[in-house]
Amino acid sequence: MEFYEVIKKRRSYRSFNEARMPEKETIKKIINAGRLAPTWANMQGVEYIIVQKNPIVKQIWKAIGQRKKFSNAPMFIVGIIAEKDSGKNKNGEPYYPVDFGICFEHIILAATAEGLATCWIGYFDEEKVKEILHIPKKKRVLGLTPLGYPLKLKDDDSPRKDLESVIHWETF
Numbered sequence: 001m002e003f004y005e006v007i008k009k010r011r012s013y014r015s016f017n018e019a020r021m022p023e024k025e026t027i028k029k030i031i032n033a034g035r036l037a038p039t040w041a042n043m044q045g046v047e048y049i050i051v052q053k054n055p056i057v058k059q060i061w062k063a064i065g066q067r068k069k070f071s072n073a074p075m076f077i078v079g080i081i082a083e084k085d086s087g088k089n090k091n092g093e094p095y096y097p098v099d100f101g102i103c104f105e106h107i108i109l110a111a112t113a114e115g116l117a118t119c120w121i122g123y124f125d126e127e128k129v130k131e132i133l134h135i136p137k138k139k140r141v142l143g144l145t146p147l148g149y150p151l152k153l154k155d156d157d158s159p160r161k162d163l164e165s166v167i168h169w170e171t172f
């Protein structure tokens with residue numbers, strides 16, 4: 001898929017074909033797209049847990065706790081980063097959430113290019129997810145996504161602001 005086509009095709013999916021698990025080689029290709037993302041000082045602090053075993057998938061779904069949403073996701077990708085894998089900018093703001101966001105969006109776009117459906121999930125019980133997956137205390141889970149084949153592809157008509165309303169030429 002051409003780059004801008006991928007950007008347009010990416011949509012948030014909350015329902016999946018639960019009978020079809022994404023193939024291991026495809027998952028590795030997607031994670032590789034995260035590995036290649038830029039990070040502050042090339043720290044490369046983001047790691048991923050691939051959750052495919054059914055009882056654990058269901059536990060993660062429960063820790064997300066958004067009713068029926070994602071209930072038929074065949075698997076999840078859970079993103080992890082540690083605060084120590086990050087510096088701060090001149091205003092004292094840490095880079096690690098930025099690094100995380102860039103890496104995770106790379107994997108979401110790569111998944112789209114592979115014909116797979118995702119949804120960035122930012123609202124979930126982080127402590128519960130860490131407990132289920134035995135993630136060390138010092139690590140943070142800043143986002144996760146279901147990964148699966150869509151039941152039906154969505155149109156690329158997600159509402160967005162007009163282009164002209166978000167561009168400021170030269171000054172604000």
Ligand SMILES: Cc1cc2nc3c(=O)[nH]c(=O)nc-3n(C[C@H](O)[C@H](O)[C@H](O)COP(=O)(O)O)c2cc1C
Nearest residue numbers: 010011012013014066069119120121122123124158
């Ligand atoms: C940081 C972040 C957190 C999000 N958290 C959730 C979430 O917890 N649950 C959910 O259903 N969607 C979540 N979304 C998806 C957004 O609702 C979605 O991207 C937005 O409505 C635009 O729709 P689209 O992705 O289909 O273009 C999140 C997206 C982002 C970027």
